[in-house]
Amino acid sequence: MQKDASSYNPHIIEPKWQKIWSAGNLSEASDFSKKPKKYILAEFPYPSGLGLHVGNVWGYTVGDVLARFYRMSGDNVLFPMGWDSFGLPTENYAIKTGCPPQETVAENIKTFKEQMLSLGLSFDFRREIDTSAPNYYKWTQWIFLQMFKKGLAYKAKIAINWCPKCKTGLANEEVLSDGTHERCGAKVGQRELEQWLLRITKYGERLSADLDKLNWPKHIKDMQKNWIGKSEGASIKFKVQSSKFKSNSKLKIKNENEEYIAVFTTRPDTIFGATYLVLSPEHPQIEALTVKEREAEVKKYVKKSLAKTEMERASVDKEKTGVFLGSYANNPVNGEKIPIWVANYVIGGYGGGAIMAVPAHDARDWEFAKKYGLPVKKVIVPSYKNPKFQSASWRTNSNGVFEGYGTLVNSGDFTGMTSEKAIFAICKWLEEKACGKYAVNFKMRDWVFSRQHYWGEPIPMVYCETCAKKGAAFSKEIDWDARGWFPLDEALLPLQLPVVKDYKPSEDGRSSLSKALDWVKTTCPNCGALAKRETDTMPNWAGSNWYYLRFLDPKNEKELVSKGLYKYYMPVDLYLGGPEHTTLHLLYSRFIHKFLYDIGAVGTDEPYTLRINRGMILGEDGRKMSKSFGNVINPNELVEKIGADSVRMYELFLGPINGTYVWSTVSILGLKRFLDKVWQIGQGEFSKDNEDVSARFKKTVYKVTEDIKKLKFHTAIAFMMEYVNSMSKSNILLAVEYKEFLKLLAPFAPFITEELWHTLGGEGSVHKQPWPKYNLALIKEDKISISVQVNGKFKGLIELSADKAGDRGVVEKMAGKIEKVRDTLSHREIKKAIFVPNKTINFVV
Ligand SMILES: [Zn+2]
Numbered sequence: 001m002q003k004d005a006s007s008y009n010p011h012i013i014e015p016k017w018q019k020i021w022s023a024g025n026l027s028e029a030s031d032f033s034k035k036p037k038k039y040i041l042a043e044f045p046y047p048s049g050l051g052l053h054v055g056n057v058w059g060y061t062v063g064d065v066l067a068r069f070y071r072m073s074g075d076n077v078l079f080p081m082g083w084d085s086f087g088l089p090t091e092n093y094a095i096k097t098g099c100p101p102q103e104t105v106a107e108n109i110k111t112f113k114e115q116m117l118s119l120g121l122s123f124d125f126r127r128e129i130d131t132s133a134p135n136y137y138k139w140t141q142w143i144f145l146q147m148f149k150k151g152l153a154y155k156a157k158i159a160i161n162w163c164p165k166c167k168t169g170l171a172n173e174e175v176l177s178d179g180t181h182e183r184c185g186a187k188v189g190q191r192e193l194e195q196w197l198l199r200i201t202k203y204g205e206r207l208s209a210d211l212d213k214l215n216w217p218k219h220i221k222d223m224q225k226n227w228i229g230k231s232e233g234a235s236i237k238f239k240v241q242s243s244k245f246k247s248n249s250k251l252k253i254k255n256e257n258e259e260y261i262a263v264f265t266t267r268p269d270t271i272f273g274a275t276y277l278v279l280s281p282e283h284p285q286i287e288a289l290t291v292k293e294r295e296a297e298v299k300k301y302v303k304k305s306l307a308k309t310e311m312e313r314a315s316v317d318k319e320k321t322g323v324f325l326g327s328y329a330n331n332p333v334n335g336e337k338i339p340i341w342v343a344n345y346v347i348g349g350y351g352g353g354a355i356m357a358v359p360a361h362d363a364r365d366w367e368f369a370k371k372y373g374l375p376v377k378k379v380i381v382p383s384y385k386n387p388k389f390q391s392a393s394w395r396t397n398s399n400g401v402f403e404g405y406g407t408l409v410n411s412g413d414f415t416g417m418t419s420e421k422a423i424f425a426i427c428k429w430l431e432e433k434a435c436g437k438y439a440v441n442f443k444m445r446d447w448v449f450s451r452q453h454y455w456g457e458p459i460p461m462v463y464c465e466t467c468a469k470k471g472a473a474f475s476k477e478i479d480w481d482a483r484g485w486f487p488l489d490e491a492l493l494p495l496q497l498p499v500v501k502d503y504k505p506s507e508d509g510r511s512s513l514s515k516a517l518d519w520v521k522t523t524c525p526n527c528g529a530l531a532k533r534e535t536d537t538m539p540n541w542a543g544s545n546w547y548y549l550r551f552l553d554p555k556n557e558k559e560l561v562s563k564g565l566y567k568y569y570m571p572v573d574l575y576l577g578g579p580e581h582t583t584l585h586l587l588y589s590r591f592i593h594k595f596l597y598d599i600g601a602v603g604t605d606e607p608y609t610l611r612i613n614r615g616m617i618l619g620e621d622g623r624k625m626s627k628s629f630g631n632v633i634n635p636n637e638l639v640e641k642i643g644a645d646s647v648r649m650y651e652l653f654l655g656p657i658n659g660t661y662v663w664s665t666v667s668i669l670g671l672k673r674f675l676d677k678v679w680q681i682g683q684g685e686f687s688k689d690n691e692d693v694s695a696r697f698k699k700t701v702y703k704v705t706e707d708i709k710k711l712k713f714h715t716a717i718a719f720m721m722e723y724v725n726s727m728s729k730s731n732i733l734l735a736v737e738y739k740e741f742l743k744l745l746a747p748f749a750p751f752i753t754e755e756l757w758h759t760l761g762g763e764g765s766v767h768k769q770p771w772p773k774y775n776l777a778l779i780k781e782d783k784i785s786i787s788v789q790v791n792g793k794f795k796g797l798i799e800l801s802a803d804k805a806g807d808r809g810v811v812e813k814m815a816g817k818i819e820k821v822r823d824t825l826s827h828r829e830i831k832k833a834i835f836v837p838n839k840t841i842n843f844v845v
């Protein structure tokens, strides 16, 4: 075959096609098209000053291959992109340089978009959204108002993680396991602040249970379930015995509940073994329950504990410390007087921040009890009769602490019962005596939804002192003390973020908005008196938890999304993203979605049909890519060096998309050589005969198609490489076959295929061509024979393609058509069918 002198030059062809494509409409989804819809969503980025990283490029290329493939297969593909542009780095940059965040964001978006286009990513940019644009955050604010009106957004004074350097409150997920702030590296402390919270715990049950409806990978569902942390047990009230409540008006007992300590336990069967109570350092009743003589010590201890983050306190090997409050409570089942302690091993948010300690049956309680000389009382023994508990050591640790279920001893009327029965019986007893009940608890907390920052969505709430004094509240349906708080009239949304000069938070930790006095000053929506706007803004996650909805209808000024478009495009068919968003972003967006469903704003209660996490790409030295290691690969530079098609091919060729890979600059050249070869073949001579394509090619079509559907891009590329090798060896090449091959390669390497397609006289864009078809029946090598039996006796064989031979339904149906089988089965009842995928099916009659 003749070699042409012209060589593959991505620097010429890539910018050329980029320009031509931008002028066309290759990637636009068409609303209400009769074609089947496919919504492919890739997590939109935070447009940082650093530009796209190779991990982004990987995820986006995966989405792009799928989008291009499904478009060619005849689907109406929605593949949108936008910007998650509120956030701290931009604000920190503004504080440092004085450059307004609005300008920085616009600049960064421009860079990101150019990078995406240079990579040939076929996003539908007509639908571009930007979370910091007022016409977008209008709807983020609208959602907040609906939540407030339903009592799901509330204000509370809580101990929060506090970054002293950024002067802001942080969610747990923003604090690294070493107790530092993920963004700035400063040591995080605790601080009590009035915050807005969203009541996600109210949706805990549904967020957990509805995962079972989703056909997601198990590990992703497990991670979510674990994060939600649903546990069943009892909420039990322990009556406080000491009446040394202070008469101090500040601590005046608000309601009768304060004479009790409410604890949550998953093991009510162990209640007779409860020998002390423990409150978390942030527990609101500590002050009231501390006797005068112990006040100083308790205060000192609480202060010291709160300076640490929950994560530090919760770590298992952490030494357990505590202080006795001097007061006692009564165990409701036996009236025993037990001491009340405050200790660092109990966490504030969990089960109300109080536990009953059962040292004989809980290792942590045991450790604490030993250290402080508290009594240990055994109330459960292993049930030897139960085969599960044959070994006495089952779940008994080296200290002899038995944590398993067993049989109750020393437990009054409940002695002799199994744990399982006792849990139920004790709950019932507590309920009858009005001192406890069955309860569900979640590890997940309500979502802290305010930040003391400038660069975020303003919270559209107004506080009126006059109304607060009169006790006026927005609605009686709201079950928290919302006196004085009023929502902005929805017609006034968006509440725009004012332009300021000074971005620094105030010294008392409030956002710099608190210094924009003209903006803060407003009139009360209720009484018209002078009032103040909320100066906290929303957290980073606020705009990103519902963005997938806005792509459907980005310009709608009347609704967040129209019902018709929602019905047409939703749910998202595939959501691609980073593993770091499995619990938080995904959970928050499922929560917001369910809420929108409850208020009738959307039509279904789950947003994503399938979620896939991509893996990680490490630096060439095997370490995480990081500026400090100097091992960051810049995709921009690579595109300039070897072209976008090679970069795309390389990342897709790494391996399964959930793996972890070490970057290799040498390997990337291999992909470049593959494209060189494809190019060279395209410059050769072709037979124009209208012959049918080769069997080898048909097989390649089949393999590539199936692999794309299964997201196995690395093997799809391997098959194409194999095919190209065979092509370069053959003497006669059919133009028709080569052009079909270009279609197969087009989603992976969009630029080179477009250029070659036109060189060979192809009409229109290669990306608008129908996807090559294959006929399974003609791909003989892939047939698998399955033996069909009735009662173990061979009745015949059926032949199936590899992708069907494991499908029970298909095999059963085909087997039933064999004459001998049909005859045997026609007058008998099938008891069951034993199916061994790819091998046999045996009908038992
Ligand atoms: Zn910080």
Ligand SMILES: [Zn+2]
Pocket: 464, 465, 466, 467, 468, 524, 525, 526, 527, 528, 529, 531
């Ligand atoms: Zn008022």
